[in-house]
Amino acid sequence: MATHEKGKALSTKKSWINPKTAPYVFIAPAVLFFALFTVYPAISSFLLSFQTSEGGEMVFAGLDNYARLFTDNLFYTALGNTFLILIVQVPIMLSLALLLAVMLNSTFVKMNGFFRAAFFLPSVTSLVAAALVFLILLDTNNGLVNFVLMQLGIDPIAWFSDGFWAKVALMLVITWRWTGYNMVILLAGLQNISKDLYEAAEIDGAGRVRKFFSITVPQLKPVLLFTTVLSTIGTLQLFDEPYIMTDGGPNNATLTVIMYLYNNGFRYFDFGYASSIAYVLVVIIAILSWIQMKVGGDRD
């Protein structure tokens, strides 16, 4: 600010930006953008879910979209795929993350920083780049993974033409991309557990396994719950990886809820139907998060 303007700016500031009005000035941009680009679209989407397109105009259609959704086999397929990936992948990934975190937390391990950085690195990759690399690694005819399997005397796997293996392929990318992320959170949780607890257990003669299950796991419960909720919400919104690797195929075996939303909204331009899918997903996420908090939070 130039000096000759300073006096003027200061006096006008004093006139209307004072300790009473200042907070409103500070929150104004956040509230304005939030109202325009989050609140308005969220309400609009809710209204759209009760509308359907007739000759290019959106008209009220009552519960038609929801009625259609509940009898839509493809929607159930997408929901089933998403839940299958959720139920199988999330526990495997979190167990792996916990195992790595416990190993890094052990007193023997030197070069903690190096290992932590190496495991964390996949989480800075864009999902699209990760999906592309795995697409090539898992190529049926020429992929490195099948080559290694063949060297070990195992038949090559038809990763993307078999529904089961296509799901496994998706789970592999997700696990690669997110295990280190969860490990770092869990490691921080482990470091907060008091050493006294372990020492007391040692005096009582508890072994390694016993200590893990009666001290580490209960003490870590809030952090485990946090990572479970995050991973659940993330998996329910799975889109980038199946879009790049399988486009939902083969035969819809990797179609996810968000992919189905995308297809209806931006391939068939059926905005009303796509909006109803979005709101069903909101309800599912709300219910699952609530259950997880309830189950995770009750026992203390």
Place this chain on the structure above:
Amino acid sequence: MNKEKLLNKIVLYVLLLIGVLLSLFPFYWMFIGGTNPSGAVFNMPPRLIPGEFLWENFTNLNESVGILRSLFNSLFIAVTFTVLAVLIASMAGYAFAKYSFKGREAIFFTLLLAMMIPYHVTLIPLFRMFAAMDWLNTYQAVILPQLSYPFAIFLMRQNMKAIPYSLLESARVDGAGELKIFFKVALPTMRPALAAVAIFLFMFQWNNFMWPLVVLNTSEMETLPVALSSLIGLSRIDYGQVMMGATISVVPVIILFLILQKQFISGILGGAVKE
């Protein structure tokens, strides 16, 4: 006892090293693919060393999807977004933390509630809105929607709480205006938090895929992830180009990560971990 300890140690290190190998190999494979001709991945056994096709893959990639332009688009969008969103979040976070005013709790609670809602819910109305304004395929269409990022506001509020009131009061006594106090007194104490929030927001936008895929539709406007995804749609996929593109999208963030590791981890975890 000592023998057992040594054995434990060896097992531990072997497991960790296998983990490191699995974690880092895909990056190496990206680079190998990006420096070898497309046909090289068809070689059996696969080539495991870098080739001399780095430049050729790069120029081919630039011809087919305009990767330099996409790199610029991604940088421009992510940087502009980050600067604006950090400013908006710190201003709001400061107001929520350091002032009491009518409506504070209600507004803050609404923002928190919004964090639970998947942003996919807003995609269709946003698309219609930008279409109506004739703003499809523009930078602002990608930058605007998430500028008020509730999670960033929440993080800034948590951090701003640590600023002592006495510091702000003494500036007021000295006759400083509220804006000046915010920019000259409050913000400078927030450097670590600002860095973490900035990295969080930058990574969100740099890797953002679905919304840019929906609103950007010419190759001059595409961001890196969208440009890369278009390589898969081509009838004959050129693996050298794909891997080169993946490398280009990953290298800038890896460099940033290696320089600012600590802020990066807390940024990406979004304050989930206190260090």
